Each structure stands twice: as structure tokens, then as C-alpha cells.
Amino acid sequence: MDRRTRSQKFRVRQDWIVAMGMALAVVTCLPSQAWSGDRSNEGCLMCHSEKGEFLKFADGSKKSLFVDKAQWKKSVHGGKLSCTDCHREISDYPHQKKKFEDARDYTLARANTCQRCHYAHYTRVLDSTHYEILKSGMREAPTCVDCHGAHDIHDPRTPRLGINARCATCHSEISDTFKQSVHGKALLENNPDVPVCTDCHGAHSMPSPSDSKFRLTSFQMCAQCHGDEERMKKYDLNTAVLSTYLDDFHGSSNRLYAMGAGKPTKPIATCSDCHGVHNISSFKGSATKAEARARVIKTCRTCHAEVPDSFADAWLSHYEPTFETAPLVWGVKLGYRVLIPLIMIGLVLHILLHLWRLKTHR
Ligand code: HEC
Ligand code: HEC
Ligand code: HEC
Ligand code: HEC
Ligand code: HEC
Ligand code: HEC
Ligand code: HEC
Ligand code: HEC
Ligand code: HEC
Structure with missing residues (x-):
């Protein structure tokens, strides 16, 4: 079948049968039969691999009906x-017509398609902040299709930079x-040790950052890397x-609250209060001691207003x-280190002597 008859087909609407009747003379493979019998991909792509046709909506918006065959196959x-x-x-x-506003x-209606086979991801999304936002009426919040596409879906984990690019569209x-x-x-240099958006936020069951639990436990997300000897060794x-x-x-307060000891009355300093969140910078070689101290006290004052330097x-x-940096704290800690084991040993000795006395002097 040549290109021309195919694109013609695309334009026909209600008078399709009439048109097909006319085309019958020149077309050997009958499109109506090929179509009704053939619900295969090839059958659909016969029309949908044509560019330049659109679904048009009442408000003037439109969507291309073109499906890129090569991309689909990949x-x-x-x-x-x-x-x-x-x-x-x-x-x-x-096709059966359904009304869509735009x-x-x-x-939004078609995004439901995915849930049938990817039910686990779908249920995770139901708990996400994006879904809450969508439900509240903000139609720009993402669905499966906005992050993954529909006909050109790739492994979403690679390349890693691609994850941030998806989020960046909005x-x-x-x-x-x-x-x-x-x-x-570091990420721009393809460093696999630094976080992408989803390492901190997740992709599907994404909690809201304004949720108090997110804040209280956020130190753990930094700690999963910054407490990891193996990973941090490379960067000294x-x-x-x-x-x-x-x-x-x-x-210590933050940890207790994170473990469920109620809600703090005031926000307690966590990693991101001192370091920032999306704008974290390095301390290496960036500041003199005085500058660093000025930066620290400025941070303290965001919560402890008007404290002296x-x-x-x-x-x-x-x-x-x-001993050099904080002799008093060091001394007290050392004292505890010596005293606590001594007390423990004393306690055990005491019990043992007690048992011995019971046995021998009954
Ligand atoms: C004879 C040409 C032709 C064939 C074959 C064809 N389509 Fe279409 N398709 C159209 C045209 C024209 C439109 C736009 C008008 C409309 O809404 O029906 C359309 C619209 C669509 C739409 C968007 C509207 C909607 O209901 O969501 C989808 C999806 C679609 N086709 C999928 C398919 C699939 C899947 C097949 C194969 C089973 C297929 N088409 C076969 C011509 C065709
Ligand atoms: C994994 C599910 C899935 C498969 C498989 C699929 N589609 Fe779609 N299709 C969708 C979704 C979801 C949308 C809505 C996309 C949007 O609104 O951006 C869509 C939209 C469309 C549209 C409307 C225009 C557009 O792109 O929004 C057409 C036409 C279409 N599909 C044709 C096809 C054809 C032809 C095939 C087979 C080669 C196919 N689809 C395979 C999920 C699928
Ligand atoms: C009819 C069932 C079906 C539907 C509907 C469906 N998928 Fe899939 N999906 C599959 C299958 C099968 C695979 C391949 C799994 C594999 O290779 O292990 C897959 C793979 C994927 C992958 C790659 C998974 C991986 O581990 O790399 C993504 C992403 C994906 N689908 C997204 C979607 C999205 C988004 C939609 C809706 C537009 C959708 N799927 C609709 C069946 C489906
Ligand atoms: C906000 C963007 C976003 C939305 C919305 C989204 N995903 Fe994902 N999805 C991702 C990213 C990014 C990944 C890569 C893996 C990761 O970081 O968890 C992914 C991974 C996947 C995978 C691969 C397997 C896996 O878990 O790694 C499947 C399948 C998938 N998503 C399906 C879906 C379906 C179905 C929906 C809708 C119900 C959906 N996604 C909604 C961004 C999104
Ligand atoms: C299709 C657009 C779109 C995409 C893609 C998208 N988002 Fe969003 N996102 C929104 C909208 C709209 C909001 C609500 C308004 C706002 O806070 O900007 C939002 C809000 C958020 C919030 C704050 C929610 C709250 O409760 O305050 C986070 C966190 C977030 N997105 C993370 C991500 C991440 C991570 C990705 C990539 C995996 C992503 N988003 C991809 C549209 C998008
Ligand atoms: C190192 C962890 C981390 C990474 C990586 C990260 N975020 Fe965040 N994000 C956070 C934290 C923590 C908050 C809460 C900030 C607060 O309480 O002020 C947040 C808040 C947000 C918010 C809601 C508040 C706001 O500022 O609007 C959005 C939206 C968001 N992030 C999107 C993203 C996107 C998109 C990326 C990738 C480019 C990303 N985040 C990367 C940790 C991270
Ligand atoms: C996925 C792992 C990962 C997560 C999560 C992560 N980081 Fe990092 N971070 C790194 C790596 C790796 C570097 C070193 C990057 C380099 O020097 O090129 C780094 C560098 C830093 C630096 C600069 C250190 C210096 O002085 O050079 C600071 C500060 C920092 N991170 C704070 C944070 C905070 C705060 C969080 C949580 C909100 C966080 N990071 C979450 C991996 C991570
Ligand atoms: C009260 C403020 C504050 C809090 C809370 C805080 N930091 Fe820091 N952090 C700093 C300052 C100031 C420096 C740099 C000066 C220094 O090294 O003494 C620093 C240095 C760092 C460095 C660089 C270390 C190096 O070897 O050069 C990393 C990484 C870091 N912090 C991560 C974190 C993480 C992860 C958390 C949460 C678990 C956290 N910080 C909590 C203020 C803070
Ligand atoms: C995000 C807000 C915040 C930041 C930033 C902050 N703090 Fe705090 N700080 C608190 C809260 C809330 C408490 C009370 C915690 C509790 O009840 O256990 C506290 C308690 C303290 C205490 C215990 C005595 C007291 O006043 O209750 C000291 C000392 C202290 N902070 C010093 C600092 C220093 C030094 C800095 C800067 C390096 C700093 N804080 C930065 C919120 C903050």
C-alpha cells in the first residue's frame, strides 16, 4: 500500500466506508478487513505511523496521533x-468517541491504563504527595505518563541523570x-555516589516535605551516605x-521525636538547617576559620535569635x-568512660559475692 492511500485513510471520518469502497479498486489488501481482523500493532500503526494528524479538543488544545514506530519497538x-x-x-x-475537555x-484519563499491570506502583503512588496535589485539583501534578511517557518508555533508572531531567520538566x-x-x-560528572532527586524523595510513594515526620527523619537520608565509611573514604x-x-x-532530641516521642514545639536543628537542601556547598578550602565561625553563628541565630557570638x-x-579542642567535655567524657565500667564491674562482683555467700554460709 502506498503512502498516499494511507494518509488519505487517515482523513476519512464518517464517510470512511464510502471512501473505502472507492479505494477497493486500487488497494489489494482491503484496509477494512485488515483492520477489523487485524488488531495487531501493525494494523494500528498502518494509520498511526502517519505524522500530521491530531486529536482536537473543544478548548483548542490538541495531541498528535503519531506513534513513532522505531521508538515504540525500542x-x-x-x-x-x-x-x-x-x-x-x-x-x-x-473508534468509539469519548468526550474530553482538553x-x-x-x-489524566489515559494514565489509569498502567495500573492494570503495574498495580504495586499504582498503589504506592496513591500514598504520594503528588497524588494528593492532583486530587486537590492541581492538574499539573504528574501521573505515570508525565514521568515515563506512553509509547517511548525506557528503563527509568538509567541514565541516572535522566531521573533529575524528568523532575526538572516541572x-x-x-x-x-x-x-x-x-x-x-558531582552528578553532572556522572558520579554514582551522590544523590539524585529520588534518593531523597522517592519516586512513587513520595512523602510531603512539609510533613513533620519527613523533617524529623531527614537526617537519616543524609546519614545513609555520610555515615558510610566505604563511600566517604574516596572524598576524605x-x-x-x-x-x-x-x-x-x-x-538527641530529634532522634527521640523521630522514634515517636510526640511532636517538637519548635523545629530542632537538623542537617539541612545548617547545610541547606538543594544548595549544599562544600566546606573544603572555602573559608577561613573566622568566616566558618561567622557562618555557624548566623545559622544558630535563625532559631536562637540574638545570642552572642x-x-x-x-x-x-x-x-x-x-583534649585540645574541648578539654572540659573531653574530661567529663573520659571520666564517664572510666567510671561506668568500674561501676559495672563492682555491680557484677557484688552479685557474685552475694551468691558465693549464699552457697557457702547457708
Ligand atoms: C483506519 C485508520 C486507523 C486505524 C487502523 C486505527 N486508528 Fe486509531 N485513530 C484514527 C483516527 C483518524 C483517530 C482520531 C479520531 C478519533 O478519535 O477516532 C484515531 C484515534 C486514536 C486514539 C486516540 C483517541 C482515543 O480514543 O483515545 C487512539 C488511542 C487510537 N486511535 C488507537 C488505535 C489503536 C490501538 C488501533 C489498533 C487497534 C488504531 N487506533 C487503529 C485512525 C485509525
Ligand atoms: C503501555 C500502554 C500503551 C501501549 C502498549 C500503547 N499505548 Fe497508546 N497510549 C497510552 C497512553 C497512556 C496514552 C495517553 C498518552 C498521553 O495522553 O500523553 C496513549 C495515547 C495514544 C494515542 C493518542 C495520542 C497520544 O499519543 O496521546 C494514540 C493514537 C495511541 N496511543 C496509539 C497507540 C498505538 C498505535 C499503539 C501500538 C503501537 C499504542 N498506542 C500502544 C498507552 C499505551
Ligand atoms: C498489559 C500489561 C502492561 C501495561 C498496561 C503496562 N505495562 Fe509496563 N510493563 C509490562 C511488562 C510485561 C513489562 C516488562 C517487564 C520486564 O521486562 O520484566 C513492563 C515494563 C515496564 C517498565 C520497565 C520496568 C523495569 O523494571 O525496567 C516501566 C517503567 C513500565 N512498564 C511502565 C509502564 C507505564 C508507565 C504504563 C502505563 C502507560 C505501563 N507500563 C503499562 C506490562 C504492562
Ligand atoms: C514523579 C515521577 C514518577 C511518577 C509519577 C511515576 N514514576 Fe515510575 N519511576 C519514576 C522513576 C524516577 C523511576 C526510577 C526508579 C526509582 O528511582 O525509583 C521509576 C521506576 C518505575 C518502574 C521500574 C521499576 C522500579 O520500581 O524501579 C516502573 C514499572 C514504574 N516506575 C511504573 C510506574 C507507574 C505504573 C506509575 C503510575 C502509577 C509511575 N511509575 C509513576 C518516576 C515516576
Ligand atoms: C508533570 C509535572 C511534575 C513532574 C514531572 C514532577 N513534579 Fe513534583 N510537583 C509537581 C507539582 C505541580 C507540585 C505541586 C506544586 C509545587 O510544589 O511545585 C509538585 C510538588 C512536589 C513536591 C512537594 C510536595 C509537597 O507536598 O510540598 C516534591 C517533593 C516533588 N514535587 C518532587 C518531585 C520529584 C522528585 C520529581 C521527579 C521524580 C517530580 N516532583 C516530578 C509537578 C511535577
Ligand atoms: C539530599 C537530599 C535531597 C535531594 C537530592 C533533593 N531534595 Fe528536594 N528536598 C529535600 C529536603 C530535606 C526537603 C525539605 C526542605 C525543607 O524542609 O525546607 C526538600 C524539599 C523539596 C521540595 C518541596 C519544597 C520546595 O523547596 O519547594 C521539592 C519540590 C523538592 N524538594 C524537589 C526536588 C527535586 C526536583 C530534586 C532533584 C533536582 C530534589 N528535590 C533533590 C531533600 C532533597
Ligand atoms: C546518595 C548519597 C548522599 C546523600 C543521600 C547525601 N550526600 Fe552529601 N555528599 C555525598 C558525596 C558522595 C559527597 C562528596 C561529593 C564530592 O566531593 O564530589 C557529598 C558532599 C556533601 C557535602 C560537602 C562536604 C565538603 O565539605 O566537601 C555536604 C556538606 C553534604 N554532602 C551534606 C549532605 C546533607 C546535609 C545531606 C542530606 C540532606 C546529604 N549530604 C545527602 C553523598 C550523599
Ligand atoms: C548545627 C549545624 C550543623 C548540623 C545540625 C549539621 N552540620 Fe554538618 N557541618 C556544619 C558545619 C559548620 C560544618 C563545617 C565546619 C567544620 O567542619 O567544623 C559541617 C561539616 C559537615 C561535613 C563536611 C565534613 C568534612 O569532613 O569536611 C559534612 C559531610 C556534614 N557536615 C554533614 C552533615 C550531616 C549529614 C548532618 C546531619 C546528620 C550534619 N552535617 C549536621 C554544621 C552542621
Ligand atoms: C532549626 C532551628 C535551630 C537551629 C538552626 C539551631 N538550634 Fe539549637 N536548639 C533548637 C531547639 C528547638 C532546641 C531545643 C531542643 C530541645 O528541647 O531539646 C535547641 C537547643 C539548643 C541548646 C540547648 C540549650 C537550650 O537553649 O535549650 C543549645 C546549647 C543549642 N541549641 C545550640 C545551638 C547552636 C550552637 C546552634 C548553631 C550551631 C544551634 N543551636 C542551631 C533549634 C535550633
Whole structure:
């Protein structure tokens, strides 16, 4: 069949049967038979591999009816699914018509297609903040199709940078900020050790960052990497950042709340309050001691308003206290280290002596 008769077919609507009757003389393979008997991909693509035809909606928006055959074949579903596995309602031509207000309405309705086979992902999405946002009436929030596409779906995990690119189609500002950060710069060089958006947010069951639990547990998402010796060794970064945080006043309270001890009345300092979130920068060689201290005290003041400069000294940074840096804390810690084992040994000895006395002096 030549290109011309095929594109003609596309244009015919209600008068299709008449037109086909006329084409019968020149077309050897009868499209009406090929179509009604042939619900195969080839049958559908006979019309849908033509460019330049559109679905048009009442508000003037439109969607191309073109399906790129080559891309479809390369996609994760190509060779595995047929068109009608997803487009189950299409069984005839002209296709059954449904009313859609506009192009977005169409996409939102069609996005339900995926749930039949990917039910686990679908149920995860039901718990996500995007779904909540969508339900509240904001139609721009993403569905499966916005993140994965429909006919050109690829393995979404590779390339890793592609994940951020998906999010960036809607969150371009955050994405631009992130590219400037210590994590983002490394990611652009294909460093597999730094986080992409979904390492911190997840892709499907995404919690809302304004949820108090997200905030309370957010230190754990930093710690999964920054507490990992193996990963941090390469960058010569201190992995005591987690233990020192959990030892200090903020970390120990935060951990208790994260474990379910009620809700804090005021936000407690967590990793991202001091370091930023999407704009985290490196400390390496960037500042003199005085500059670093000024930065620290500025951070403290976001919550502890009007404290004097010396207040920053209440914080030991991420270092275990030593005799040189914090002799008093170091001394008290050492005292505990000696005293606690002595008390424990005494306690055990006491019990043992008691038992011995019971046995021998009964
Ligand atoms: C004879 C040409 C022709 C064939 C064959 C054909 N289509 Fe269509 N298709 C059209 C035209 C024209 C439209 C736009 C008008 C309309 O809405 O029916 C369309 C619209 C569509 C739409 C968008 C509207 C909707 O209901 O969602 C989908 C999806 C679709 N076709 C899928 C298929 C599938 C799947 C097959 C194979 C089973 C197929 N088509 C076979 C011509 C064809
Ligand atoms: C994995 C499920 C799936 C398969 C398989 C599939 N489609 Fe679709 N199709 C969709 C979804 C979802 C949409 C809605 C996309 C949107 O709104 O952007 C869609 C939309 C369409 C449209 C309307 C125009 C558009 O792109 O939005 C046409 C035409 C269409 N599909 C044809 C086909 C043909 C032909 C095949 C077989 C080669 C096919 N589809 C295979 C899920 C699928
Ligand atoms: C009729 C069943 C069916 C439907 C409907 C369907 N898929 Fe699939 N999907 C599959 C199969 C089968 C595979 C291949 C699994 C494999 O290779 O292990 C797959 C693979 C995938 C993968 C790759 C998974 C991986 O681990 O790499 C993604 C992503 C995907 N589908 C997304 C979608 C999206 C988005 C939709 C809706 C537009 C959709 N699917 C609709 C059956 C389906
Ligand atoms: C906000 C964007 C987004 C939405 C919405 C989304 N996904 Fe995903 N999906 C991703 C990303 C990114 C990945 C890559 C893996 C990861 O980071 O978890 C992925 C991975 C997948 C995979 C591959 C297997 C896996 O778990 O790694 C499948 C299948 C899949 N998604 C299906 C779906 C279906 C079905 C829907 C709708 C119910 C959906 N996704 C909605 C972004 C999204
Ligand atoms: C199709 C557009 C779209 C895509 C793609 C998208 N989002 Fe969103 N997202 C939205 C909209 C709309 C909102 C609500 C308004 C806002 O906060 O910007 C939102 C909100 C969010 C929120 C905040 C929710 C809250 O409760 O405050 C997070 C976190 C988020 N998106 C992460 C992601 C990540 C990560 C990806 C990529 C895997 C992604 N988004 C992809 C449209 C999108
Ligand atoms: C290192 C972990 C991490 C990475 C990577 C990350 N985020 Fe976030 N994101 C967070 C945290 C923590 C918050 C909560 C911030 C707060 O409480 O102010 C947040 C908040 C958000 C919000 C809602 C609040 C706002 O600022 O609008 C959106 C949307 C968002 N992130 C999108 C993204 C996108 C898109 C990417 C990828 C370019 C990304 N995030 C990468 C940790 C991360
Ligand atoms: C997926 C792993 C991963 C996660 C999650 C992660 N980081 Fe990182 N981070 C890294 C790696 C790797 C580097 C080193 C990058 C480089 O130097 O090129 C780094 C660098 C840093 C640096 C710069 C250190 C310096 O002085 O050079 C800071 C600060 C930082 N991260 C803080 C955070 C915070 C805060 C969070 C949580 C909101 C977080 N990171 C989450 C892997 C991670
Ligand atoms: C009270 C503020 C504050 C909190 C909370 C905090 N940091 Fe820091 N962090 C700093 C300052 C200031 C520095 C740099 C000065 C220094 O090294 O003494 C730093 C340094 C770092 C470095 C660089 C270490 C190196 O070897 O150069 C990393 C990585 C880091 N922090 C990660 C984290 C993580 C992960 C958390 C949460 C578990 C966290 N920080 C909590 C203020 C904070
Ligand atoms: C995000 C807000 C926030 C930031 C930033 C912050 N703190 Fe705090 N801080 C708190 C809260 C809330 C408490 C009370 C915690 C509790 O009740 O256990 C607290 C408690 C303390 C305490 C215990 C004594 C007291 O006043 O209750 C000290 C000391 C302290 N912070 C020092 C610092 C220092 C030093 C910095 C800067 C390096 C800093 N904080 C940054 C929120 C913050």
C-alpha cells in the first residue's frame, strides 16, 4: 500500500466506508478487513505511523496521533505488549468517541491504563504527595505518563541523570539550584555516589516535605551516605557527622521525636538547617576559620535569635571532643568512660559475692 492511500485513510471520518469502497479498486489488501481482523500493532500503526494528524479538543488544545514506530519497538513494552493491551476500548473504526475537555483531561484519563499491570506502583503512588496535589485539583501534578511517557518508555533508572531531567520538566528552579550544589556538580560528572532527586524523595510513594515526620527523619537520608565509611573514604569526608549530631542536644532530641516521642514545639536543628537542601556547598578550602565561625553563628541565630557570638562555642562541630579542642567535655567524657565500667564491674562482683555467700554460709 502506498503512502498516499494511507494518509488519505487517515482523513476519512464518517464517510470512511464510502471512501473505502472507492479505494477497493486500487488497494489489494482491503484496509477494512485488515483492520477489523487485524488488531495487531501493525494494523494500528498502518494509520498511526502517519505524522500530521491530531486529536482536537473543544478548548483548542490538541495531541498528535503519531506513534513513532522505531521508538515504540525500542521501548520496554515493544515486542511484549500489543497496542490493544492498553487501548482495550479500541476495537473498531471509527473508534468509539469519548468526550474530553482538553488535552490534559485526556492524559489524566489515559494514565489509569498502567495500573492494570503495574498495580504495586499504582498503589504506592496513591500514598504520594503528588497524588494528593492532583486530587486537590492541581492538574499539573504528574501521573505515570508525565514521568515515563506512553509509547517511548525506557528503563527509568538509567541514565541516572535522566531521573533529575524528568523532575526538572516541572521543577526547573530546584533543578537549577541543585546543579550548582556540591552534589549536583558531582552528578553532572556522572558520579554514582551522590544523590539524585529520588534518593531523597522517592519516586512513587513520595512523602510531603512539609510533613513533620519527613523533617524529623531527614537526617537519616543524609546519614545513609555520610555515615558510610566505604563511600566517604574516596572524598576524605568525616563520617562522624552522624554520631556527633546524634550526641549533641539537637540530634538527641530529634532522634527521640523521630522514634515517636510526640511532636517538637519548635523545629530542632537538623542537617539541612545548617547545610541547606538543594544548595549544599562544600566546606573544603572555602573559608577561613573566622568566616566558618561567622557562618555557624548566623545559622544558630535563625532559631536562637540574638545570642552572642560565643554561643557558637556551645557546638562542637562534627568532631569528637579532644583534649585540645574541648578539654572540659573531653574530661567529663573520659571520666564517664572510666567510671561506668568500674561501676559495672563492682555491680557484677557484688552479685557474685552475694551468691558465693549464699552457697557457702547457708
Ligand atoms: C483506519 C485508520 C486507523 C486505524 C487502523 C486505527 N486508528 Fe486509531 N485513530 C484514527 C483516527 C483518524 C483517530 C482520531 C479520531 C478519533 O478519535 O477516532 C484515531 C484515534 C486514536 C486514539 C486516540 C483517541 C482515543 O480514543 O483515545 C487512539 C488511542 C487510537 N486511535 C488507537 C488505535 C489503536 C490501538 C488501533 C489498533 C487497534 C488504531 N487506533 C487503529 C485512525 C485509525
Ligand atoms: C503501555 C500502554 C500503551 C501501549 C502498549 C500503547 N499505548 Fe497508546 N497510549 C497510552 C497512553 C497512556 C496514552 C495517553 C498518552 C498521553 O495522553 O500523553 C496513549 C495515547 C495514544 C494515542 C493518542 C495520542 C497520544 O499519543 O496521546 C494514540 C493514537 C495511541 N496511543 C496509539 C497507540 C498505538 C498505535 C499503539 C501500538 C503501537 C499504542 N498506542 C500502544 C498507552 C499505551
Ligand atoms: C498489559 C500489561 C502492561 C501495561 C498496561 C503496562 N505495562 Fe509496563 N510493563 C509490562 C511488562 C510485561 C513489562 C516488562 C517487564 C520486564 O521486562 O520484566 C513492563 C515494563 C515496564 C517498565 C520497565 C520496568 C523495569 O523494571 O525496567 C516501566 C517503567 C513500565 N512498564 C511502565 C509502564 C507505564 C508507565 C504504563 C502505563 C502507560 C505501563 N507500563 C503499562 C506490562 C504492562
Ligand atoms: C514523579 C515521577 C514518577 C511518577 C509519577 C511515576 N514514576 Fe515510575 N519511576 C519514576 C522513576 C524516577 C523511576 C526510577 C526508579 C526509582 O528511582 O525509583 C521509576 C521506576 C518505575 C518502574 C521500574 C521499576 C522500579 O520500581 O524501579 C516502573 C514499572 C514504574 N516506575 C511504573 C510506574 C507507574 C505504573 C506509575 C503510575 C502509577 C509511575 N511509575 C509513576 C518516576 C515516576
Ligand atoms: C508533570 C509535572 C511534575 C513532574 C514531572 C514532577 N513534579 Fe513534583 N510537583 C509537581 C507539582 C505541580 C507540585 C505541586 C506544586 C509545587 O510544589 O511545585 C509538585 C510538588 C512536589 C513536591 C512537594 C510536595 C509537597 O507536598 O510540598 C516534591 C517533593 C516533588 N514535587 C518532587 C518531585 C520529584 C522528585 C520529581 C521527579 C521524580 C517530580 N516532583 C516530578 C509537578 C511535577
Ligand atoms: C539530599 C537530599 C535531597 C535531594 C537530592 C533533593 N531534595 Fe528536594 N528536598 C529535600 C529536603 C530535606 C526537603 C525539605 C526542605 C525543607 O524542609 O525546607 C526538600 C524539599 C523539596 C521540595 C518541596 C519544597 C520546595 O523547596 O519547594 C521539592 C519540590 C523538592 N524538594 C524537589 C526536588 C527535586 C526536583 C530534586 C532533584 C533536582 C530534589 N528535590 C533533590 C531533600 C532533597
Ligand atoms: C546518595 C548519597 C548522599 C546523600 C543521600 C547525601 N550526600 Fe552529601 N555528599 C555525598 C558525596 C558522595 C559527597 C562528596 C561529593 C564530592 O566531593 O564530589 C557529598 C558532599 C556533601 C557535602 C560537602 C562536604 C565538603 O565539605 O566537601 C555536604 C556538606 C553534604 N554532602 C551534606 C549532605 C546533607 C546535609 C545531606 C542530606 C540532606 C546529604 N549530604 C545527602 C553523598 C550523599
Ligand atoms: C548545627 C549545624 C550543623 C548540623 C545540625 C549539621 N552540620 Fe554538618 N557541618 C556544619 C558545619 C559548620 C560544618 C563545617 C565546619 C567544620 O567542619 O567544623 C559541617 C561539616 C559537615 C561535613 C563536611 C565534613 C568534612 O569532613 O569536611 C559534612 C559531610 C556534614 N557536615 C554533614 C552533615 C550531616 C549529614 C548532618 C546531619 C546528620 C550534619 N552535617 C549536621 C554544621 C552542621
Ligand atoms: C532549626 C532551628 C535551630 C537551629 C538552626 C539551631 N538550634 Fe539549637 N536548639 C533548637 C531547639 C528547638 C532546641 C531545643 C531542643 C530541645 O528541647 O531539646 C535547641 C537547643 C539548643 C541548646 C540547648 C540549650 C537550650 O537553649 O535549650 C543549645 C546549647 C543549642 N541549641 C545550640 C545551638 C547552636 C550552637 C546552634 C548553631 C550551631 C544551634 N543551636 C542551631 C533549634 C535550633
